[in-house]
Amino acid sequence: MKIDPWTSAQYADYSKLRDEFGIEPFDIEGLPEPDRLMRRGVIFGCRGFEYVRKAIMEKRPFIILSGLMPSGRMHLGHKMVIDQIKYYQRLGAHIYIAIADIESYAARNMPLDKAEKIAIEEYVLNYIALGLESKDTQIYFQSKRQAVKDLAYLLGKRIIWSQYSAIYGFEETTNLCHIFSPLVQVGDILHPQLKQYSGPLPLLVPVGVDQDPHIRLTRDLCNAHRLLNVTFTKDGKVGIFVKGEDDVQKLLDKAKDEMRAMGYSDLNMIPKYKALYIPGAAESDIPNINEALIKMEASLNEYTFYPAAATYHRFITGLTGGKMSSSNPPSAIFLTDSPEEGAKKVRSAVTGGGATVEEHKKSGGRPEVCGVFELFVYHLLDDDNELKAIYDGCKAGKRLCGECKAQAATLLKPFLADLGAKREAARSRVKDYLRYD
Numbered sequence: 001m002k003i004d005p006w007t008s009a010q011y012a013d014y015s016k017l018r019d020e021f022g023i024e025p026f027d028i029e030g031l032p033e034p035d036r037l038m039r040r041g042v043i044f045g046c047r048g049f050e051y052v053r054k055a056i057m058e059k060r061p062f063i064i065l066s067g068l069m070p071s072g073r074m075h076l077g078h079k080m081v082i083d084q085i086k087y088y089q090r091l092g093a094h095i096y097i098a099i100a101d102i103e104s105y106a107a108r109n110m111p112l113d114k115a116e117k118i119a120i121e122e123y124v125l126n127y128i129a130l131g132l133e134s135k136d137t138q139i140y141f142q143s144k145r146q147a148v149k150d151l152a153y154l155l156g157k158r159i160i161w162s163q164y165s166a167i168y169g170f171e172e173t174t175n176l177c178h179i180f181s182p183l184v185q186v187g188d189i190l191h192p193q194l195k196q197y198s199g200p201l202p203l204l205v206p207v208g209v210d211q212d213p214h215i216r217l218t219r220d221l222c223n224a225h226r227l228l229n230v231t232f233t234k235d236g237k238v239g240i241f242v243k244g245e246d247d248v249q250k251l252l253d254k255a256k257d258e259m260r261a262m263g264y265s266d267l268n269m270i271p272k273y274k275a276l277y278i279p280g281a282a283e284s285d286i287p288n289i290n291e292a293l294i295k296m297e298a299s300l301n302e303y304t305f306y307p308a309a310a311t312y313h314r315f316i317t318g319l320t321g322g323k324m325s326s327s328n329p330p331s332a333i334f335l336t337d338s339p340e341e342g343a344k345k346v347r348s349a350v351t352g353g354g355a356t357v358e359e360h361k362k363s364g365g366r367p368e369v370c371g372v373f374e375l376f377v378y379h380l381l382d383d384d385n386e387l388k389a390i391y392d393g394c395k396a397g398k399r400l401c402g403e404c405k406a407q408a409a410t411l412l413k414p415f416l417a418d419l420g421a422k423r424e425a426a427r428s429r430v431k432d433y434l435r436y437d
């Protein structure tokens with residue numbers, strides 16, 4: 001059975017967002033054992049997922065890159081990223097996690113030494129306690145990784161201020177460290193594909209949709225550094241084009257060799273147009289062709305990258321009705337909350353229930369806007385059938401908010417207790433994850 005109780009007002013907003021920004025729907029078809037967040041549409045969109053999908057299907061290596069702002073306490077909203085990273089880790093991904101200490105210094109005024117402490121105590125310990133493995137995982141600091149800062153500096157060559165400020169809308173009073181920090185994030189996202197790390201590979205960044213501007217900037221800069229592009233032309237042909245003015249003939253020849261090696265024998269080179277047409281190729285062959293070109297270009301240009309892909313997850317509703325946010329503690333279940341604190345927040349949560357019990361019984365509740373229901377959807381219930389029963393019961397006015405709260409508190413308490421114990425056990429393993437270069 002496939003349940004989809006989330007085609008709600010809120011979900012409609014996400015699809016509007018998707019349409020507005022050209023984000024593609026996230027299709028889990030064919031992914032091995034999609035996790036809870038994928039099955040339930042919490043991950044609602046993506047950009048450029050096709051290379052990662054292909055790598056997963058063909059059991060080839062790929063990269064997951066994520067980042068955290070070490071400025072506040074880790075709550076259940078942040079846990080979603082780790083759940084996804086664990087999924088991809090099981091499939092064999094190389095894992096990189098940035099501690100965004102430059103960003104938190106620039107944007108939140110957080111000193112670097114304090115950021116390090118918060119990153120370890122609030123995030124790294126919880127990541128380990130939640131089950132992130134150290135194999136093929138590195139957690140590093142933006143401020144300490146030279147390759148990240150070099151990329152930030154040098155890739156910036158290919159974007160001009162008018163484009164950049166149109167993306168971010170900085171003010172006259174924004175400090176320049178803050179203005180520079182999106183480029184540092186681009187450095188985060190792309191550096192795993194450098195030779196001295198994993199080399200060019202399909203790469204995915206699982207994020208909340210608020211990070212989309214950084215993803216677009218990154219993808220634009222990937223594209224801007226390519227020597228060749230492959231497109232489907234207006235007259236229905238697949239063509240490879242040299243982008244710059246240099247080495248046109250050499251690049252066309254190399255592209256031709258690559259296409260021959262892929263089995264395309266009918267090739268039409270027109271140097272005047274800086275073009276190589278492949279009449280035998282279909283539009284759906286473009287990812288394969290581009291992948292071959294990326295590998296070839298990487299030997300000529302060290303800044304050749306697979307275009308970074310992203311998936312976008314919905315934000316979890318807070319227990320006070322709005323967003324779950326560290327700056328509003330009653331709204332959030334922090335991973336370091338004691339079981340009793342957590343349960344207390346659940347018990348006093350704003351729900352989607354009717355104004356009175358009579359009202360609720362008569363007209364039903366609104367699970368689609370209910371923070372307690374979202375706890376089940378995102379974190380506490382694995383069984384899709386049970387979830388559906390709660391949803392239907394609420395809609396029909398048969399299920400009351402008190403029952404949901406009691407059940408959520410009952411599930412949350414052992415989860416938080418167990419996590420606390422695992423955090424203590426994790427302390428000695430932090431060094432297996434952290435890199436100081």
Ligand code: TRP
Binds near residue numbers: 065100
């Ligand atoms: N900007 C992100 C945030 O606000 C943190 C971050 C830094 C990040 N580098 C990243 C996220 C790279 C994903 C990928 O949370």
Ligand code: SF4
Binds near residue numbers: 367371401404405
């Ligand atoms: Fe939310 Fe449960 Fe109340 Fe429905 S019954 S509004 S799901 S707490």
